[in-house]
Amino acid sequence: MRILVVDKLASFRKKLRAWLADGGHAPENMLEAGSGQAAMELLRREEFNIDAIVCEWDQAAVGASDLIQQLRAVPGFAHIGFIAVGPPTPAQEKAAKSNGATQYIPQPVDPEVLLQSLVEIEKKAIANRKRAPSPTTRFRILANEPPGRMQPPAAAMGTAEAELRRGSKSSYLKPGGTMELHAGAPLHWIESGNVEVSEVRADGISLEYRLGPGQFFAESPFGGFPFSSITLRAEGEVWLSTRDALTVDDLRKRHPVLFYSFRNIATERARRFQKADERKAVERGLAGEVESLPVGDLMGILHGARKTGVLRLQTPEKTWYIQFTSGSVRHAEADGELGEEVFYEALLQSKGRFEFMVGPAVEGPVTIAKDTPSLLLEGLKRRAMHASRAPRTKGEE
Structure with missing residues (x-):
C-alpha cells in the first residue's frame, strides 16, 4: 500500500511515518508533501500511483479542501483513500466528509485508529473492484480482523x-x-x-x-x-x-x-x-484426495521413491507443510508449530486434499532429526492407537 502524508510541519510528517512503519508499512511506500499543491504535483509525477492520503485538514497553508476537490475531479482515481486529520469538532468532520474525505481522525491522533483506517480503505477498495484480494493484501486485512471473523492463512x-x-x-x-x-x-x-x-x-x-x-x-x-x-x-x-x-x-x-x-x-x-x-515435457507432482490415498501411504511412496519437494496437506481447518529431501522428511510446519508432532498430526488426517510440489533440494530449517523409517513407524503406531480410541457407531458394535 502506497501512502502520501501531507502536513506543513516536517516534524509531524516524520511522526506519522514512524507510526506507519511501526504498523508494518514499508518506508519505500511512503511519500510526503508540505502542502496540497505540492501533493498534487507529486501525485501527477507518480501517475496517481497512491492508495491513500493522510492529510492535515485545518491548516490554511496545506489547502486540504482544494487538494481533495482536485483529486476527486481526476477520472479513474476515486479509489484513492483520503484520511483527514483535524480538530475534534463535528463541524470540521462534517466539512471534511462533505468534501469527499474517506475518514476523519480527530487530533491528537491515535496511531491505532490511523492504522485501522488504512486497513478499512484497503478493504473497501477491494470490495469496490469486486475482486478477491491478492495474497499479500489478504494477509494484512486478516491481521487486523477481530479473532474468529476469518480463518488466518497457513503460517x-x-x-x-x-x-x-x-x-x-x-x-x-x-x-x-x-x-x-x-x-x-x-x-x-x-x-x-x-x-x-x-x-x-x-x-x-x-x-x-x-x-x-x-x-x-x-x-x-x-x-x-x-x-x-x-x-x-x-x-x-x-x-x-x-x-x-x-x-x-x-x-x-x-x-x-x-x-x-x-x-x-x-x-x-x-x-x-x-x-x-x-510442446515439451514438464515435471509432474502428485495431487489428490486423502480419502483415495491415505496420508501414511502417500508419505511411504514419497520416501520409497526418494522424492524431493514439499507435501501440502489441506483441510478446512488447517494446512500442513512437510518437506522431503531425497525421500527423507526434514521439516514439518502448520500454523506456526514445527517438528515431529506436526508430522504425526498430519499423518492422522483422514480427509482433505494433498499436493506434492516437486523440485530440487533447497536450503531451509531442519526441524526433524529422526530418520524417516522410524518417523513413519511411530506415526503409524499413533494412527492405530487413535483409531482404536475412536467411538464406534451402533452398526460397528
Whole structure:
C-alpha cells in the first residue's frame, strides 16, 4: 500500500511515518508533501500511483479542501483513500466528509485508529473492484480482523507473504500499456486488473496466458526455471506490486515452501499454456484426495521413491507443510508449530486434499532429526492407537 502524508510541519510528517512503519508499512511506500499543491504535483509525477492520503485538514497553508476537490475531479482515481486529520469538532468532520474525505481522525491522533483506517480503505477498495484480494493484501486485512471473523492463512505461507508485502513497491499500467522483463527481474504480482502475458523460458519453452488479481508473474526463476523474456499488456487499468530479486531469494531460503510454490506455479503454466506446436515435457507432482490415498501411504511412496519437494496437506481447518529431501522428511510446519508432532498430526488426517510440489533440494530449517523409517513407524503406531480410541457407531458394535 502506497501512502502520501501531507502536513506543513516536517516534524509531524516524520511522526506519522514512524507510526506507519511501526504498523508494518514499508518506508519505500511512503511519500510526503508540505502542502496540497505540492501533493498534487507529486501525485501527477507518480501517475496517481497512491492508495491513500493522510492529510492535515485545518491548516490554511496545506489547502486540504482544494487538494481533495482536485483529486476527486481526476477520472479513474476515486479509489484513492483520503484520511483527514483535524480538530475534534463535528463541524470540521462534517466539512471534511462533505468534501469527499474517506475518514476523519480527530487530533491528537491515535496511531491505532490511523492504522485501522488504512486497513478499512484497503478493504473497501477491494470490495469496490469486486475482486478477491491478492495474497499479500489478504494477509494484512486478516491481521487486523477481530479473532474468529476469518480463518488466518497457513503460517508457512502467511509469514512469507507478510514479508513479501512489507517491502513491496507498487506500479501502474494504463489500459493497453506494456511492460518487458528480462533475466534478474523482480517478482511481480497483480493487485487489480488483468494482463496478457507472453513468456519465453531459458529452456526454449514459449507460453501465452492471461493473469488477474492475486496472481504472480516472473515467478519462475524463484522456482528454478529462469526465463529469457516476459512481455505483458494491460487489458485495462492495472496495479502491480513488486519485490526485488535479492530479497525474494533470501525469503525462499528461510521459507522453502515459497520456492516449491513458485516452482509449482511455473510447471503448471508450462503444462497448460505451451504453444501447441512447441510442446515439451514438464515435471509432474502428485495431487489428490486423502480419502483415495491415505496420508501414511502417500508419505511411504514419497520416501520409497526418494522424492524431493514439499507435501501440502489441506483441510478446512488447517494446512500442513512437510518437506522431503531425497525421500527423507526434514521439516514439518502448520500454523506456526514445527517438528515431529506436526508430522504425526498430519499423518492422522483422514480427509482433505494433498499436493506434492516437486523440485530440487533447497536450503531451509531442519526441524526433524529422526530418520524417516522410524518417523513413519511411530506415526503409524499413533494412527492405530487413535483409531482404536475412536467411538464406534451402533452398526460397528
